[in-house]
Amino acid sequence: MEIDLSRPILARNEGLARKNRERLAAAGVFAVDILASPGAGKTTTILATIERLRDRYRIAVIEGDIASRVDAEKVASHGIPAVQINTGGACHLEADMVGRALDALPLDGLDLVIIENVGNLVCPTEFDLGQDARVVILSVPEGHDKPLKYPAIFALADAVVLNKYDTLPVFDFDEGEFRESVARLNGAAPIFPVSATKGDGVADWVEWLAGRIEAARTTT
Amino acid sequence: MHEMGIVAEVLAAVTTAAESAGAVRVNRVRLTVGELTAVVPDSLQFAWEALAPGTPVEGAVLEVVETPARSRCVDCDLEFxxxxxxxxxxxxxxxxxxxxxxxxxxxxxxxxxLPDQAPVPSPHEATED
Incomplete structure (x- = not known):
């Protein structure tokens, strides 16, 4: 006998992501999921973003890592509430982990939650967390061919940050080719060249994010 | 290797469906996986062979149907x-x-x-009094 199921494989995660999204929307909190490989500068970009936005928005960070509290401590040392999720080996965050992290945050006193996903350009792709926007960070030393190796994650990005842009002169990184391959996957995503350590380009990226936060506020 | 987690979800859903139908055996499970996902069918098979044994789904064949990517141009409306x-x-x-x-x-x-569709008893058993 054939049993017709016709359901998403990740129905459970999708249901929990929907719950997170409703909870965030009810509290008026915008959530952005930051995706990148290890070492691309996720935490540094997040800290640079916080410095520019902390006077405008009340911010908290959810740090996803396989192990350690290093990143959460780094964020907390800047006076920003941070919750560390240790996935205990899992290569990506899932909606239930983010839901538990949201339990630990004072949502009613927040405007923006930045979720730093586990460093990985493959596994997080299929797992909705309930975020409002997904941003992929690629750093110049990783090479301009990465969109061709990890197409799925670039295809779903709402924006792409090209970090360590100040190192462009010393790496064989073809920016034109990078932009073309991202556009062929995702013509709607803007690309922001940034040097998170030096601050160059951070303003443009941050203004885009603030624009998204404001747009979400006017529609709710 | 997020395919492990994906297969675990499939096993849980199939186990629930088979149990509520009163099934005695699961023969085949069919999935559709789009070409644009970051899910590798070979890795799903590998995870299936690793995780299915010991569950009610043990022995079932995993069939993965891949769907090609198709989009519509926002500017000229072409579907391709x-x-x-x-x-x-x-x-x-x-x-x-x-x-x-x-x-x-x-x-x-x-x-x-289902129980009433269980494999026909062997001729030896059938002729036994």
Whole structure:
């Protein structure tokens, strides 16, 4: 006998992501999921973003890592509430982990939650967390061919940050080719060249994010 | 290796469906996986062989149907198939195209044996008094 199921494989995660999204929307909190490989500068970009936005928005960070509290401590040392999720080996965050992290945050006193996903350009792709926007960070030393190796994650990005842009002169990184391959996957995503350590380009990226936060506020 | 987690979800859903149907055996599970996902069918098979033994789904065949990617151009309205690396419109060259198919990650159906359909007893058993 054939049993017709016709359901998403990740129905459970999708249901929990929907719950997170409703909870965030009810509290008026915008959530952005930051995706990148290890070492691309996720935490540094997040800290640079916080410095520019902390006077405008009340911010908290959810740090996803396989192990350690290093990143959460780094964020907390800047006076920003941070919750560390240790996935205990899992290569990506899932909606239930983010839901538990949201339990630990004072949502009613927040405007923006930045979720730093586990460093990985493959596994997080299929797992909705309930975020409002997904941003992929690629750093110049990783090479301009990465969109061709990890197409799925670039295809779903709402924006792409090209970090360590100040190192462009010393790496064989073809920016034109990078932009073309991202556009062929995702013509709607803007690309922001940034040097998170030096601050160059951070303003443009941050203004885009603030624009998204404001747009979400006017529609709710 | 997020395919492990994906297969674990499939096993849980299929076990629930088979149990509520009163099935005695699961023969086949069919999934649809879109070409644009980051899910590798070979890795699903590997995870299936690792995780299914010891569950009520043990012994079932995993069938993975891959769906090609298809998009519609926002500018000229053309619908076209494309690979996972390039969804630029082949007619007008626009980069703004919306995906219509290719992101599926779905359990379609499950083939099970119910108690009354259990394999016919062997002739030896059937002739026994």
């Amino acid at each position: 198939e494309h690979d996972r690396f390039d969804r630029r419109c082949p007619a007008c060259g626009s980069y703004l195209c919306e995906v219509l198919a290719g992101n599926e990650l779905r359990i379609d159906d499950v083939d099970v044996d």
